[in-house]
Amino acid sequence: MLKWNLLLSVLLLPFVYANPVQRRNTTTACNNSPDLCDKPYGTITHLGAHDSPFTTTRSENDTSANQYYNSTQQLSAGVRLLTAQVHESDGEYHLCHSSCLLYDAGTLESWLSDIKGWMDDNPNDGMVQRIPFDVNNDADPVSLLVVTILLVNSDDLSADTLGSIFASSGIDSYAYTPSDSTTSSSTSTATTTTTSAGSPSFPFATTTTTSSSSTSSSTSTSTSSPIAPSDWPTLSDLISAGTRLVTFIASLDETSDTYPYLLDEFAYIFENNYDVTSLSNFTCEPQRPTDLAGDTSSALSSGRLPFTNHFLGQDDGLGIQSPNLDEIDTTNSPSTTTTGALGTSAQDCKSEYNGQQPTFLLVDFFDVGPSIDTVDSLNNVSSSVTGRTQLSSSDSSSSSTSDGVRAAKNYGGENAIWGLIGVVAFMVTCL
Structure with a gap:
């Protein structure tokens, strides 16, 4: 009898495993698309909000x-690069537009704290572990996000000064240091365990994969050498390590052993010109760093990431430029045939860069166009996007309580006159 039971068990075994308990197969998206998870940070295009x-x-x-x-709100809608200007004002460090008399958006620490709060509240490397099991849905998208900050260091603050503000805000807990991946072995094996203390397991690796970078030991030192676009960690690498914030500073006079995640922008990036006032004058040629100005070949061979400024200004007098809203629909258009359109410039730059797409596209009023369409096209993810907030006009900054909005009303106004007065007053105080 025992022999027949054993034989029956063996015969039924294939049928048991052919119909196992249904398990959830969660679709994981990185920066709003599952197709971007295995892409190196430097090979995809990140939408940037100019003067965020x-x-x-x-x-x-x-x-x-x-x-x-x-x-x-920008981050929720798909922006992945935030830029701002930092100025010293009354012993504090504020986000100001050229002058704190013109537009003061509050302190840098407050802004960073808001971004940190957003990163805390939005899907991170542990989010999959907290999603309820659902046997009837095997493809719920979970979007894991990598964010970039670029600060214009208007008053030449030291890395230690800026770093202390990052630390006070708490956002440094997400910060990426290049040595975390570039000074270790050239290959890495993805696993479901992270190296960050207290970080939840990461859901990517159900199979073993390799990439061009891996997490280094804690004894690694930072580097200021350019990293070729394909040598940056993949988005999944950054997320699994808990280092999903990349920070550039324009510019830093020195690096800091204490805050090695503050990266001197022009050691890693080259930019085109940014003071365009005609739709026909957008160009892909490097302008900064100055030693690479006009030399696209050298800029590319240096390994720096291409950064495309694409916003149109108009002169308001005294050398002051403001966004040209009359042309914003054209400037941010995804069209690839219209002169001055974002789509046209992006494709032109990709062609001039020998097929390498711009790593960053920086725009004014990002929701117009919408500019995200151009980024999705470059990343070839238009049909696989998930997890973005659709904004309406009622969501705009009228509902914001930031000091910056109030300061803008006081100093900016609906025309340039108060801006001119503010700048003149600022110049007088500097005499």
């Missing part, structure tokens, strides 16, 4: 502002 914290509404139309939505 300087906001206005369509009805106010403050000429010293560059966006309709605040920074966390």
Whole structure:
């Protein structure tokens, strides 16, 4: 009898395993698409919000502002690069548009704290572990996000000064240091365990994969050498390590052993010109760093990431430029045939860069166009996007309580006159 039971068990075994208990196969998206998870950070295009914290509404139309939505709304809608200017004001460090008399968006620490809060509240490397099991849904998308910050260091603050503010905000807990991946072995094996203390397991690796980078030991030292676009960690590498914030500073006079995640922008990036006032004058040629100005070949061979400024200004007098809203629909258009359109410039730059797409596209009023369409096209993810917030005009900065919005009303106004007065006053105080 025992023999027949054993034989029956063997015969039924294939049928048991052919119909196992249904398990959830969660679709994981990185920066809103599953197709980007295995792409190196430097080989995809990140949408950037120019002067991210300087906001206005369509009805106010403050000429010293560059966006309709605040920074966390930008992130929710798909922006992955936030830029801002840092100035010293009354012993504190504020985000100001050229002058704190023109537009003061509050302190750097407050802004960083808001971004940190957004990163805390939005899907991170442990989110999959907290999603309820659902046997009837095997493809719920979970979007894991890598964010970049670029600060214009207007008053030449030291890395230690800036780093202490990052630390006070708590956002440094997400910060990426290049040595975390570039000074170790040239290959890495993805696993479900992270090296960050207290970080939840990461859901990518159900099979063994390799990439061009891996997490290094804690004894690694930072480097200021350029990293070739394909040698940056993949988005999944950054997320699994808990280092999903990349920070560039323009510019730093020295690096800091204490804050090695503050990266001197032009050691890693080259930019085209940024003071364009005609739709026909957008160019892909490097302008900064100055030793690479006009030399596209050398800029590319240096390994720096291509950064494309694409926003149109208009002169308001005294050398002051404000966003050209009359042409914003064209400037941010995804069209690849219209002169001055974002789509046209992006494709032109990709061609001039020998097939390498711009790593960053920086725009004013990012929601117009919408500019994200151009980024999705470059990343070839238009049909696989998930997890973005669709913004409406009622969501714009009119509902924001930031000090920056109030300061803009006081100093910017609906035309440039208050801006001119502010700049003149600032110049007088400097005499």
